[in-house]
Amino acid sequence: MKIAIDAHSLEGKPTGVGRYLINLLRNWTNTNNEYLLYFQQSILKDPVLTAPCFKNKIIKAPLGIKSNACWQHLLLPEVLKKERPDLLFSPSYLLPFNWTGKSVVVLHDISYEAHPEWFSPANRFLLKFISKRAAQKATAIITVSEFSKKEILKYYKVDPAKVKVTLEAADKDCRVVSDQVKLEGFKKKLGINDKFVLAIGSIFNRRHIPELIKGFSQIAPDFPQYQLLIVGENHTCPFIDIEKLINSANSKLERKAIIHKDYLKEDLILAYNAAQLTVYLSTYEGFGLPPLESMACGTPVLTSRMTSLPEVVGDDALFADPRDPDQIAKALRKGLTDYKLRKILVERGLERVKKFSWQKCAQQTLKILEKVNEKNYPA
Incomplete structure (x- = not known):
């Protein structure tokens, strides 16, 4: 043929x-x-x-x-x-x-x-x-x-x-990386001082980055060791000035708690591995690869129960309404402090990705x- x-x-x-x-x-x-x-x-x-x-x-x-x-x-x-x-x-x-x-x-x-x-x-x-x-x-x-x-x-x-x-x-390159030198080098390159939460994917209105910024800002005073790394080009329409929102949030927190990068290229796998939690809060997806990629790298996921995402993650993730900053803050707090749940989600996530090939x-x-x-x- x-x-x-x-x-x-x-x-x-x-x-x-x-x-x-x-x-x-x-x-x-x-x-x-x-x-x-x-x-x-x-x-x-x-x-x-x-x-x-x-x-x-x-x-x-x-x-x-x-x-x-x-x-x-x-x-x-x-x-x-x-x-x-x-x-x-x-x-x-x-x-x-x-x-x-x-x-x-x-x-x-x-x-x-x-x-x-x-x-x-x-x-x-x-x-x-x-x-x-x-x-x-x-x-x-x-x-x-x-x-x-x-x-x-x-x-x-x-x-x-x-x-x-x-x-x-998930891509075959998505895997658990245990080389701490590489992971620390990745964080240093991006100006991440300690631990971080990752939000990855092109920035569209449906992915509710403004609500995530608000939710993270709520918990940031209680988690001074954490930063939020947002990766993705801004394609919002109507346009949302993401940089302005980040600068405003950082000024109120009096530290560079939130970082935005358009693109990571070969560092994508290191980003998933170095993160404590991957956030993918969307109200509309055809599939949604980042949650699956994060699971393959052994990092728990916070996502939504909307559209296709339940088909991707099943019950093996944390969930919040992408439109509700308070709910996002609550889920972030749980994802960063409930160590027993984190361990369960990591194990289930690694098993779940095996269903996709x-x-x-x-x-x-x-x-x-x-x-x-x-x-x-x-x-």
Whole structure:
């Protein structure tokens, strides 16, 4: 089978979609298929892409034009017509307008349908339009949780049999690190004096960082040895000035209790391991990888019982309403002082992550692609 893949999500800074795709590819190297990976500007330098089954190609726009829309809807389809793949796999929400062959699209979540107020008018229109069109046009749809499947059926009214669920997993690099020298070096580099609570993930309105800052500020006077490390670029809409909130909180606490970094790159695993608690308080997620990654690193998690998150963490975490700073403060206090509970959560978390596997996800995804490629599919 010859499978074309829109691989542009592997370019630039790692994204959730990019991490999803590379984990699938790592588990497809021993198959008999040929994978045509298409990039916009540069091919990801990863050893996995040197496997014989992967054919990597850059499709450059004329005159140096940099436009995702031009690339996806004009340039990519022209190449596909020439190379005639059996099907197109798109891991990121959209399909080329004039692609008429078989296709599988991945919709990780459709928060722009459920909460349009979190998106600018332009992004709202674009995401709704391309996502709905892709859902209707695709031969099959893959999503990453039962919650997201229900949302897709609710908003797009597609045939339920068309929507398949494949659960994600923590990266294989997520593991317990016992090297204290490395962990202390990581903290020193970031200006962390002693212990810290970690909040990680791109900052969206739905992840309630302002409420976390308020909740942490409530307990900070009783926990002078603790800081809050927030990692993630600010993508809030309507815009929330996170730096202003942090500076205000720190000035009242008279110490640098809260630190914000856009990005950690290779230090991600050290961050999870060095933290006393990972916080991921969201009111809308398609899946939610950070809680699972934290569990794999042996660090307890504070999250919410909303949308897909119960599918990810089960009962093996602390919980709070992301919209309630008082509840967050109470849960933080419990997570930092109840040592018996912490031990239980660490043990349960390490067991829970075993239920999720990128190998299993990749196998399930490949089976879906093979089914779609059958002559009489859909029946």
